[in-house]
Amino acid sequence: MTENEEGWLYEISPKRKIIDLNFKEIWRYRDLLILFVKRNIVTVYKQTILGPLWYFIQPLFTAITFTLVFNNIAKVPTGEIPPFLFNLTGITAWNYFSQCLTGTSNTFKSNAAIFGKVYFPRVIMPLSNVITNLFKFGIQLGVLLIAYLYVLYTGIKVTPNTNLLLFPIYILMMATMGLGLGMIISAFTTKYRDLSVLVGFATSLLLYISAVPYPLAEVQKEMPEYAWIVQYNPLTHIIEGFRYMLLDTGIFSWNSFFYTLAISFGLFFIGLVFFNRTEKNFIDTV
Amino acid sequence: MSTILKAQNISKQYRLGLVGTGSLKHDLNRWWHKINGKEDPYLKMGAVNYRDKKATEEYIWALRDINYEVKTGEVLGLIGQNGAGKSTLLKILSRVTSPTTGTIKTKGRIASLLEVGTGFHGELTGRENIYMNGAVLGMTKQEINRKIDEIIDFSGCEMYIDTPIKRYSSGMTVRLGFAVAAHLEPEILVVDEVLAVGDAEFQKKAIGKMQDLSRGQGRTVLFVSHNMASIQSLCTRTIVLENGGMSFGGNTNDAINFYLNSKNSVITENFQDRIDREGNGKLEFIDYSLTDEKNKRLTSLYSGQKVIFKLKCRSRSQNLQNLKVSFTVYKKNGELLATFMSQLTNESFSLKNSNEIIFGCIIEKLPFMGGKYNCSIIVWENENIADYLQNAFEIEVIDGDFFGKGKIVPKSHVSVLVNHHWYLPSNF
Numbered sequence: 076m077t078e079n080e081e082g083w084l085y086e087i088s089p090k091r092k093i094i095d096l097n098f099k100e101i102w103r104y105r106d107l108l109i110l111f112v113k114r115n116i117v118t119v120y121k122q123t124i125l126g127p128l129w130y131f132i133q134p135l136f137t138a139i140t141f142t143l144v145f146n147n148i149a150k151v152p153t154g155e156i157p158p159f160l161f162n163l164t165g166i167t168a169w170n171y172f173s174q175c176l177t178g179t180s181n182t183f184k185s186n187a188a189i190f191g192k193v194y195f196p197r198v199i200m201p202l203s204n205v206i207t208n209l210f211k212f213g214i215q216l217g218v219l220l221i222a223y224l225y226v227l228y229t230g231i232k233v234t235p236n237t238n239l240l241l242f243p244i245y246i247l248m249m250a251t252m253g254l255g256l257g258m259i260i261s262a263f264t265t266k267y268r269d270l271s272v273l274v275g276f277a278t279s280l281l282l283y284i285s286a287v288p289y290p291l292a293e294v295q296k297e298m299p300e301y302a303w304i305v306q307y308n309p310l311t312h313i314i315e316g317f318r319y320m321l322l323d324t325g326i327f328s329w330n331s332f333f334y335t336l337a338i339s340f341g342l343f344f345i346g347l348v349f350f351n352r353t354e355k356n357f358i359d360t361v
Numbered sequence: 362m363s364t365i366l367k368a369q370n371i372s373k374q375y376r377l378g379l380v381g382t383g384s385l386k387h388d389l390n391r392w393w394h395k396i397n398g399k400e401d402p403y404l405k406m407g408a409v410n411y412r413d414k415k416a417t418e419e420y421i422w423a424l425r426d427i428n429y430e431v432k433t434g435e436v437l438g439l440i441g442q443n444g445a446g447k448s449t450l451l452k453i454l455s456r457v458t459s460p461t462t463g464t465i466k467t468k469g470r471i472a473s474l475l476e477v478g479t480g481f482h483g484e485l486t487g488r489e490n491i492y493m494n495g496a497v498l499g500m501t502k503q504e505i506n507r508k509i510d511e512i513i514d515f516s517g518c519e520m521y522i523d524t525p526i527k528r529y530s531s532g533m534t535v536r537l538g539f540a541v542a543a544h545l546e547p548e549i550l551v552v553d554e555v556l557a558v559g560d561a562e563f564q565k566k567a568i569g570k571m572q573d574l575s576r577g578q579g580r581t582v583l584f585v586s587h588n589m590a591s592i593q594s595l596c597t598r599t600i601v602l603e604n605g606g607m608s609f610g611g612n613t614n615d616a617i618n619f620y621l622n623s624k625n626s627v628i629t630e631n632f633q634d635r636i637d638r639e640g641n642g643k644l645e646f647i648d649y650s651l652t653d654e655k656n657k658r659l660t661s662l663y664s665g666q667k668v669i670f671k672l673k674c675r676s677r678s679q680n681l682q683n684l685k686v687s688f689t690v691y692k693k694n695g696e697l698l699a700t701f702m703s704q705l706t707n708e709s710f711s712l713k714n715s716n717e718i719i720f721g722c723i724i725e726k727l728p729f730m731g732g733k734y735n736c737s738i739i740v741w742e743n744e745n746i747a748d749y750l751q752n753a754f755e756i757e758v759i760d761g762d763f764f765g766k767g768k769i770v771p772k773s774h775v776s777v778l779v780n781h782h783w784y785l786p787s788n789f
Contacts, residue, residue, distance in 0.1 A: 087456055088464040107496035114493065118484040121525075192479045193497055194456035194471075266388075355459040358452070359375060 095351045101196050111203035116210055130214045134170060138163040145288045153290065156233060156322050160226050165287040167219050168317040171212040172249040172310065173278045178204035179257025180274050183265045183357050190358060197354040198347075201258060205250050212246075223321075238320035238327065245317055248339040252309065255342030262349035265357040285310035290318075290325050309335040363468075364430045365581050366549060370463035371427040373449050374420055423449045425605045427463070431549075434579040436571075438596030438613060440586070440620050445602040447553075447585045451475060454551050454583065469548020469581065472498050476553070478538030483527030487518055487537055490526055494541045508544045515566075516540035536563060543570045549581045550574065554588075564769070571595055572767060589617050589663055590731075590760040594767035618653070621661040621759060635750060644681065644718075644740050644747040648673040649754055662727055663761030664770075664778060670701070670722045674740055674748070681712040685741040686720045690734050690756070692776070698734065699777060704741075728778045730770065731760035 101108075120126045138159055145151045146158035153161040179201040183190065186200055226233055264271040284305050286294065291311055295302045305311050312335040319327040376387075391401055424446045431437050441447050452458045454465065455473030480497035481490050491512055495505040505512075513519050516537045518529070526534055552571070568591060574580045575595070586592050592599060592613065599616035601609035609619040632646045650671045651659045662668055672686060687702035701722050703709060712718050720740075738753045739746060763770065763778045770778060 082468055083466040084468050084470065086464055086466050087453060087459065089459050089461055103501075104496070104499075106500075106502040110493050110496050114482055114485065114489075118482055121484045189480050189497065191452075191457055192455075192475045193473055195497065195499065358458045 089355075096198065096347060097196065101198065101202075104195050104199055107195060108199050108203050108206070111199065112206045112210070115203060115207040127214065130211050131218050134163060134166050134215050134218060137166050141166070141288045151289045151293060154324050155231070156324050157226055157231060160222055160233065161290075161318065161322065161324070162288060163219055163222055164318050164321055165314050167212070167215045168245075168249065168314055169282055169285065169287050169310075170215060171208055171246070172253045172313070173282070174208045174211065175205050175250055175253025176257045176260075176278060177274060178208065179254055180260035180264065180271065182257070182261040183353065184261070184271065187358065198350065201254055201261075201350075205254055208253075209246070209250070219321075234323050235321050236319070236323045238316070241316070241320060241332075244336070245313060245320075248313055248335060251343040252313075252339040255339065255344070255346035258346030258350040259342070262346075262353040262357075265353055266360045281310065284308055286314050291315050292326055309338040363433055365433045365469050366431040366465065366467045366471075368427055368429050368463070368465045371424055371450070371453060371460045371465065372422060372462045373424040373446075373453065373458075374461040375423050377419055377421055422605050424453075424460070427602075427607050429600060429607065429610060431581055431583065433581055434575065435598060436575045436582045436584060436596045438584050438586070438592040438599035438616070439602065440589075440592060440599060440616065441602035446605045447602055448475075450602070451551055451553050451583070451585060467549065470499065471549045471551055472545045472547035473551040474498075474542045474545075474553065475551075476538075477535055477542055481526060481534065481538065484525055486525055487516075487522040487529070488513075490537065491541055494538060495544075498542065498545055499547065500545065504546070512540045512544050515543060515570075532563075539563075539567055543567070543574075546578075547580070549583065551583045553585045568594065568767070568769070588760070589621075590762055590769045593617060593663075593762040594769065617663060617759075617761075618657075618659065621663065622657075622659055632750065632753065635753075637751070639749040640740075640746040641742075642748065643678070643742045643745075644674045644676045644684065644712075646672060646738055646740065646748050646750055646753065647675045647717075649738070651756065661757040661759055662729075663759040664727055664729060664731065665761045665763035665765065666727045668724050668727050670724070672720045672722075672738055672740075674718050674720070675716055676712060676718070677716070679712065679714055679716060681742055683741075683743045684710045684712065684718070684747075685744075686710075686722075686739070688722065688736050688738045688753075690729070690736055691752075693733055693735065698729065726763065726778075726780055727758065727761075728763075728780075729758045730775055730778065731758055733757050 120129060123129065125132070141162040142158045145162070146153065151158075182197070182200045182204070190197065223233065260270050260274055282288075285308055286305055291305060294305050312331040315325045316327055316332065316335075319325045394401060427446075427450065429437075439447050439450065449458075451473065452475070453460050454471060455475060456471070457473075457475070478490075478494060480493050482493060485493060488509070491509060492502065492505055496502070513522055516533075516539075518533050518537055518540075521529060521533065526537065529537070571582065571584070572595060575582050582595070584592070584595055596613045598611065599609075599613040600607055601616050601620045609616050632648060638645065650673075651662065652669050652671060653659060654667055654669065659666075659668065670688060672688070685703045685708075687700060687704070689700040690698045692698055701724070703720075710718065710720065734756050735752045736754050736756060737749070737751045739749045741747060760769065762768070764780075
């Protein structure tokens with residue numbers, strides 16, 4: 076028998092590359108990606124009365140609560156911007172990041188059943204999560220737009236500025252940062268469950284050091300000795316930058332912009348490395 | 362035929378017990394060895410996978426040095442006891458987990474069917490789930506579009522196809538899942554006992570489809586099952602796994618024989634201890650054996666197998682004339698099933714210059730269905746019962762491919778299999 080030693084399609088072995096992102100393969104599974112996104116969107120609100128309305132309710136009520144607590148009781152100033160709009164803007168941006176993070180960090184644990192039975196590029200799962208959240212983000216942006224127009228209608232002057240051109244980059248930064256952190260956490264939680272306990276309350280606390288319910292300038296003024304915590308937090312610059320471009324309020328500098336961009340891509344690649352390391356054998360430990 | 366898949370030195374190590382603080386310690390130790398350029402210290406350890414023994418080490422080799430090749434168009438069977446490593450091997454093949462050492466090279470896309478209906482979501486309709494499941498198994502949307510009618514038809518769930526599958530019966534869910542799987546077109550299909558689900562009619566359909574895949578379309582199939590009959594009817598070659606190692610690889614019938622007989626060590630029930638004998642005692646049974654024609658001992662049998670029952674007797678005298686022998690097979694509930702008597706075949710034997718005689722009874726094709734049976738044995742000397750042992754021994758039969766046509770006999774219809782064939786006679 077003459078045997079053709081060449082022409083192996085692929086090889087299954089314990090060896091692994093540091094970053095193993097096979098775009099060709101992901102492209103081949105694009106239909107699966109789309110189906111997962113569809114499934115995520117469709118199935119969440121099946122058998123609910125309000126259906127997709129729930130996408131509106133959550134940010135609206137959070138913004139109302141924040142306005143009551145931080146602006147009416149604690150008297151955090153928001154400049155000329157109505158506090159409700161200020162909070163809604165921050166929350167909309169924050170929600171996208173935090174949902175990318177929590178969704179991704181559960182990748183291995185919540186998909187163990189399907190991952191244990193069949194192979195497809197594992198990275199499809201977090202990607203589908205990020206895209207699903209993008210859809211929710213779009214809806215919530217719509218809510219923000221309505222609130223925005225209402226504020227304009229009441230005669231208060233709010234204007235976006237030219238930074239609006241950076242909008243897609245901000246979305247990319249939120250997505251990559253959420254993905255990156257999420258992938259790191261998901262990789263560790265397969266073996267050590269501790270982190271998954273942490274993620275839940277850590278993200279809700281992280282919100283408070285990311286300048287969501289207050290402007291960055293305010294923390295610099297009131298607590299200058301601790302302001303560095305907020306200042307070095309890249310999320311702060313995303314939230315501030317987001318408000319800056321939409322409401323023309325707060326602090327923006329190119330330095331902090333590139334700092335945030337670098338960190339989000341850094342996190343993304345670190346996340347990818349951990350994710351690759353885990354995906355091959357996680358089913359043995361999860 | 363060319364090799365489509367080649368496995369070299371595949372091993373898989375698992376850690377026994379819980380994953381806890383100990384695992385962190387081992388991880389750190391492993392990492393320390395790695396950055397110092399040394400070999401993983403835990404790879405040298407590891408016990409053989411004897412499921413029923415007490416664990417002596419922390420690491421276990423679920424698979425050890427598996428080597429095999431699969432040719433294009435071949436249906437390779439994989440058999441072994443629970444915990445022999447079959448599923449681990451399938452998991453490695455389907456890239457769910459990676460081997461600890463070794464490589465598998467393949468020339469074709471592998472689709473694995475470790476369960477049916479992977480990725481099904483209860484809230485989605487049958488149709489949506491066909492797309493979902495198909496995509497999970499590696500089909501593109503176009504491919505599914507092309508086959509959707511066929512899939513729905515095969516599943517036999519047309520009425521419910523636009524209903525969420527949480528309303529389906531479990532059988533219908535399985536049918537839908539298998540229907541999708543059956544329409545996969547990978548070069549290599551890896552299947553794990555999925556045929557064990559569904560009703561008899563559906564099983565028939567499923568097996569037919571599998572045969573179609575391999576014979577008709579020339580696809581390569583790797584098939585794991587505990588059902589010897591389906592292994593026999595589907596597989597061209599079979600591998601036996603035992604405690605993580607490959608103990609046999611070759612012709613399917615030989616492999617099944619090897620497996621059945623390695624399963625339980627040869628039990629020799631000692632007839633000499635029996636005190637409930639009847640008869641005049643001129644001749645006494647002392648032992649029995651079941652062998653194949655090459656004189657190899659068998660401990661379990663399968664339907665359709667050629668079996669030789671051997672009965673060993675001893676006598677005080679050295680010369681006895683006109684000896685006849687029989688054994689009778691009963692079901693476990695005591696119902697008489699068949700008898701094999703030398704009176705009926707008009708064969709008689711004699712003992713000459715010896716104290717011992719061995720009687721053999723050849724059954725060309727064992728006609729019993731899978732199950733356990735009791736056997737009683739009698740020996741006559743000059744028409745008088747010399748020895749009679751009720752429930753002398755038990756035989757275990759596994760369902761096999763009696764007719765050699767790849768069909769499984771429905772259990773409810775049959776207690777004894779009879780060789781036959783049908784034709785069109787020219788006159789009545």
